[in-house]
Amino acid sequence: MVARRRKRGPRGSRESLPSPPGYSAIPVKFSEKQLASHYLYVREHRVREGTQSVWPQKHTLFVLNVPPYCTEECLSRLLAPCGNIKSVELQKKPDLAEGSREPKSKFFHPKPVPGFQVAYVVFQKPSGVSAALTLKGPLLVSTDSHPMKSGVHKWISDYEESVFDPEALRVEVDTFMEAYDQKIAEEETKAKEEEGVPDEEGWVKVTRRGRRPVLPRTEAASLRVLEREKRKRARKELLNFYAWQHRETKMEHLAQLRKKFEEDKQRIELMRAQRKFRPY
Known part of the structure; x- marks a missing residue:
């Protein structure tokens, strides 16, 4: 913002306020x-x-x-x-x-x-x-x-x-989505028309639509996938359902680690004893 300065004439009259150049x-x-x-x-x-x-x-x-x-x-x-x-x-x-x-x-x-x-x-x-x-x-x-x-x-x-009107908000959202869907449809149509057509330099634009379509699953394969997901979901639901089960699982895991540590320690001592040099 331009600083305002008023200049007084010889008789105290005020001159016009200076403006920025061109304003x-x-x-x-x-x-x-x-x-x-x-x-x-x-x-x-x-x-x-x-x-x-x-x-x-x-x-x-x-x-x-x-x-x-x-x-x-x-x-x-x-x-x-x-x-x-x-x-x-x-x-x-x-x-x-x-x-x-x-x-x-x-x-x-x-x-x-x-x-x-x-x-x-x-x-x-x-x-x-x-x-x-x-x-x-x-x-x-x-x-x-x-x-x-x-x-x-x-x-x-x-x-x-x-505080907005819900009905007016719904109308604006619907209008925006209609314009967005129309824009996406136009882009897809344009990309489909340009697919496989070489440009001025001879390059061909390759898009995902040019790939070989993936074959659909058979009914037996779909049933196997569903059964596998069902078993996995059941294991997750039954494992550590309560907090005390989760604590006991952690304690058992720590006990197994300590036991394995002691076994490895004894095994190392036995190996050292067997490798000891005895000249007589």
């Missing part, structure tokens, strides 16, 4: 009672030549320093006098990589941490962007006709919005 400043107040103004910095959204952008050129206004209490609906109302607005989207930071973007979901995309954000405002006509660049203020966020919730009322509203 215009629009003063904003939360309500009429607020004395100090907050400033939005706006400019026309542009990208490098030859780069595709999800935001239409000459129709999009880029806004910096959007305060936390200013929502998308509020920003749309403040800029409505400039022209008809198609969409307003708030983001935590600007889009660095231009390209296709997935639609947002209120269920699976958590809300960003409250703080200063950036906004992309899309107007129906390019004249809306020009009018926004010359907009004068201060603009009021909370008015008598459009009051903004604050304090406990805002906390209650945020809590109510956090």
